[in-house]
Amino acid sequence: MNGTIIDVAATGFAPTKPQVSLFEALDLISSTTFSGALWGISFGLYILCARAVRPQLKEAHHRRNIKFTFAYTSVVIACDTILLATTAWLTQQAFIGHADFPGGPSEFENQNLYSEPTGVAHMTFSVIIDVLTLGIQLWRLWVVWASSRWAVFVMIPCVLVSLAFVAKLSVVDLISNLLLPFLPDLYPPERRSTVFAAVLVLQLVITVLITLLIIVRLMLIRRRHINLMGEESDVSKQYTSIAAMLIESYALESAWSLAGMVAYFLKSQAISALFLDCEVHIKVVAYLLVLYRVSSGRGWNRRAERQISTLHWDHGRELTVSSTEVATTMSVMFPDATRVESTLVPTISHSAV
Incomplete structure (x- = not known):
């Protein structure tokens, strides 16, 4: 003891166990400080992206893609903002309005708030953000693999895993939490724990698998260009x-x-709360990081596009590269980039990759 006297009547909440006290403290920090900081990063990236793509609107052949991407991103950041606002309201109700609730503020939040309109909105927008960020990852994967004969075999497992993840989010989380106050036996704690563990694994598998498959495809295309040119060029470096x-x-x-x-499986409630409460905001940051790097010209540039459209051998014979591959690289970030440039003629064998 350090001699400090805690006035329970004044504070309204006296933790009974150190673990519970740490859990409540980290839950409060993650719901307020961390979530707010991550939203600030996301909004800052959003503004930077808007400034970066504004000059590109003058290019008629990319205007439609840029508008679609910016509108999509605006929906994501709007949902993230609403999610932050609902999180702040739920935290205020739990930690200030009902700090003396048996079991602590988090228990009050779990038992009472998610059946209220603000709690429903919180869960709904969380699901929407998950679906939007997952959808853009699947679209990138499809764009990159669309020209390959293995595209269907690559997409099917990723889509199935993603559907399982979305089903869990929409059905188990949203619907079950809405019905929980009326049907407490519908979603008992032991089943809730099992399903939550499964979704944590699914979430990590989806992110790693999709990113890995996109990178594998880009490296295969890069290797093909090196084989065509005989050495690494600026074009292959872009991949x-x-x-x-x-x-x-x-x-x-x-x-x-x-x-x-890992924290959840080790049954460390305090540490897992710190990471899991902010996970949706992290997804938005990751999405906007890719968008910012591409919109600022770090993912692809016009010089490489011109080079890839007309490769020349030393003996002067002109070779054009698959238009689908150019669209592939250009469309890694722009979801609506399905139009192929008419100046590019596909000549590479369809059996490649």
Whole structure:
């Protein structure tokens, strides 16, 4: 004891166990300080992206793609903002309005708040963000693999795992929590723990698997260009740059998910709360990191696009590269980039990769 006297009547909450006290403290920090800081990073990246893509709106052939991407990103950041606001309201009700609730503020939050309109909105927008960020990852994967004969075999397992994840989010989380106050036996704690553990694993698998498959495809295309040219060129280096960009951006999300999952399986409620409460905001940050790097010209540039469209051998014979591959690289970030440039003629064998 350090001699400090805690006035229970004044504070309204006296933790009975050190573990519970640490859990409540970290839950409060993650719901307020960490979530607010991550939202600030996301909003800052959003503004930087808007400034970076504004000059590109003058290019008619990319205007539609940029508008679609910016609108999609605006929806994501709007949902993230609403999620932060609902989190603040839930935290205020639990930790200030009902700090003396038996079991602590978090127990009050779990038992009472998620059946109220604000709690429903909180869960709904959390699911929407998960679906939007997952959808953009699946779209990138499809764009990169669309020209390959293995595209269907690559997409099917990823889509199935993603559907299982979305089903858990929408059905188990949203619907079950809405019905929990009326049907307490519908979703008992032991079943809730098992399903939650499964979704943590699914979430990490989806992020790592999709990122890995995109990188593998980009490296295969890069190797093909090196074989065509006989040496590494600026064109092939662009594929390495894009792969590094994806690794750097999604390593944050993967590491955060892994840390939360390990803490959960080790039954460390306090540490797992610190990571898992902010996980949705981390997904938005990872998404915007990729968008910012691409919109600022670090993922692909016009010089490489011109080079890849007309490769020349030393003996003067002109060779054009698959238009699908150009669209592939250009579309890693722009979800609506399905139009192929008419100046590019596909000549590479369809059996490749």
